[in-house]
Amino acid sequence: MSVPTVAVIGAGGHGLWHRRRIAARVESGRVRLAGLCDLAPLTSEPDAPIPEGTPVFTDHRELLAETRPDIVVVCTPPHTHLPIAADAVAAGADLLLEKPPVTSLDEHRRLTALLDESGRACQVNFQALGSPALPLLRAAIGDGDLGEVRSITVTGSWRRPDEYYRRSDWAGKSTMDGRRSLDGALANPFAHAVMQALAVAGAGIPSGIEVERFRARDIEVDDTACLRLTFHDGPAILVAVTLCGEAAKIEGDLTVAGSAGKALFEYPTDRLRLPGGETETVPGRVDLLDDLIAHREQGSPLLAPLSATEPFTAVIEAVAAAPVTQIPEGHLHREGPYLVVDGVNSVIEAAGARTALFSELPAPWAIR
Ligand SMILES: NC(=O)c1ccc[n+]([C@@H]2O[C@H](COP(=O)([O-])OP(=O)(O)OC[C@H]3O[C@@H](n4cnc5c(N)ncnc54)[C@H](O)[C@@H]3O)[C@@H](O)[C@H]2O)c1
Incomplete structure (x- = not known):
């Protein structure tokens, strides 16, 4: 099975959190980094490096056209989510879309329609x-x-x-x-x-x-x-x-x-306490990017569609x-x-x- 390629749009700010997780998965061979995009200059970080040769863009449409990523993480401010998500879906990518996914029910319906037409998946990063x-x-x-x-x-x-x-x-x-x-x-x-x-x-x-x-x-x-x-x-x-x-x-x-x-x-x-029980930390938090990859590979239902x-x-x-x-x-x-x-x-x-x-x-x- 081919290794999916992932791009991050909005790779500064909270996008760094995603870049760290992607870097760990690049290391283990789970994904490949297709490219990064941000309006502002990006810096390489020890745990979120920008390897030599990584395509970096300031325009997300150029990133989509030139790198054709399998998965796009959208981590821009909320008012920009819908147009960027729509472009990514039109380019054939599945989405890991930051919360709040959209700003209104009208936008929710429009994005749902685009996903239905294209058959693409959208996981929303409500990580809890x-x-x-x-x-x-x-x-x-x-x-x-x-x-x-x-x-x-x-x-x-x-x-x-x-x-x-x-x-x-x-x-x-x-x-x-x-x-x-x-x-x-x-x-x-x-x-x-x-x-x-x-x-x-x-x-x-x-x-x-x-x-x-x-x-x-x-x-x-x-x-x-x-x-x-x-x-x-x-x-x-x-x-x-x-x-x-x-x-x-x-x-x-x-x-x-x-x-x-x-x-x-x-x-x-x-941490969870059920009636009659003790408070305990339940181990095994599932990462929503991993869950999206599993959905692509095995058709398993998304945790946060x-x-x-x-x-x-x-x-x-x-x-x-x-x-x-x-x-x-x-x-x-x-x-x-x-x-x-x-x-x-x-x-x-x-x-x-x-x-x-x-x-x-x-x-x-x-x-x-
Ligand atoms: N899941 C979480 O716990 C969590 C935590 C923090 C932020 N977020 C979400 O992440 C998103 C980003 O938040 P943030 O705090 O990083 O905001 P931010 O403004 O600090 O960073 C957003 C980044 O996107 C870039 N950007 C803006 N418009 C762009 C465009 N059109 N194309 C490319 N890059 C663009 C900006 O230059 C900036 O670097 C928001 O939706 C926010 O709610 C989620």
Whole structure:
């Protein structure tokens, strides 16, 4: 069987993460590097080298035409995903498309149609969908170990320094070049929290989406936010997160509460506790590029196909449409490069415990 060739478009920024993984797979003979593309100059890194002779481009269309890669990693800012993905599919490539895959349901339908017409595959890099803890949790729910599931909640409290909002031109922006750019706590770093909760629920597009977006910083998007999703059939999902957290990090704690017990799943680390059991790290995270290669070679189902992300895109579309409320300065304080919302961790924990929105809690800064 021939070794697939892989190209990365958007090879600077987070593209470096992909280049490292590709470099390891080039080393083991699993893939060949077809070429790299970025608008900005690229540097060779010890664990992500640009070997002599590697074709490097600033225009992705030239990369596609000249290297004809089997697989294209699209790791450019979200508002550029659809046109680049469409060009890659037209050039005959399968996609490993960064999250958020597209910025609206209309874009989702357009990309789906292109994939259907071409027969190409699209894996979305929601890497936590490769967690081996996810099928264990879903099986426990399916087997009735938790009784009737009443809610799925995810809480997260992270902190980002001031420079985070200077990392790129779309940082903190709601639109770029007239298109939705989808930065913000829910759409970007905690996109995995939203997707993971939807995957645990195994639900489709929610019938109800309530969103509350707040900003401590002078940005166009949320850095502190919650959302509650309801479904015609199935438990509610509550996500409460901040990037202006207190020093004690809340990693990304997913709790499934049922009539017969609770399960806890720390989705970034694959730590899982099922009713009556101990907390354990479940080994064996599947890399989504490896999974895409296996799909190409053996026809195995993808772990994160574009189709599975439609509910996520519906949610993110509603998030982008919701207003962002400034948190008054009197409820903020500084810890070095971090801006912290006073008492935010306990509000986030209470939101999770009660499946409540911030405005339904005693959270003095959450008055809208
Ligand atoms: N899966 C994850 O955990 C994870 C983590 C970080 C970022 N991401 C996603 O990766 C994508 C990129 O994010 P980032 O933080 O690296 O952004 P970034 O702006 O830091 O980097 C994007 C890179 O793409 C390049 N670029 C932009 N437009 C281009 C074009 N038309 N052709 C070629 N190159 C182009 C830029 O020059 C830049 O080097 C986003 O979709 C983001 O949400 C995912």
